[in-house]
Amino acid sequence: MKPILLSDWVTVRGTYAALAYVGAVATVTQGETSWADVGDYEDLVIYLDVKEVTGTVTLQLQTSPSRDDVSFLAMVPPVALTTGTRVMLALAKYAFVPVSRYVRWQLVGLGTPYDATFRVFIGAS
Numbered sequence: 001m002k003p004i005l006l007s008d009w010v011t012v013r014g015t016y017a018a019l020a021y022v023g024a025v026a027t028v029t030q031g032e033t034s035w036a037d038v039g040d041y042e043d044l045v046i047y048l049d050v051k052e053v054t055g056t057v058t059l060q061l062q063t064s065p066s067r068d069d070v071s072f073l074a075m076v077p078p079v080a081l082t083t084g085t086r087v088m089l090a091l092a093k094y095a096f097v098p099v100s101r102y103v104r105w106q107l108v109g110l111g112t113p114y115d116a117t118f119r120v121f122i123g124a125s
């Protein structure tokens with residue numbers, strides 16, 4: 001199994017242009033230069049370590065065969081962030097969407113400004 005650091009400790013703050021808008025959503029996507037290239041692997045064990053979170057935030061782990069933003073799909077169900085460590089499996093046999101070449105994270109916050117401090121490791125085989 002090869003260890004891959006998808007994201008070292010990072011704090012993300014999501015804000016809204018108009019807080020008066022009910023049901024506002026603030027999405028933050030990992031920068032393209034930090035996406036993991038897992039093209040040689042078919043099974044992933046994902047370790048999500050969350051140090052702090054405020055607001056309502058979900059994390060999506062997405063995969064795509066190319067660097068086109070529109071081709072990314074969630075490979076495991078979205079995770080509501082809470083402090084602690086969570087392990088998720090994206091196995092070729094059972095994955096929500098099979099693992100493709102690139103992997104990235106995306107945060108989605110609902111209703112109020114949010115922030116989250118977390119890191120993501122991948123064990124690939």
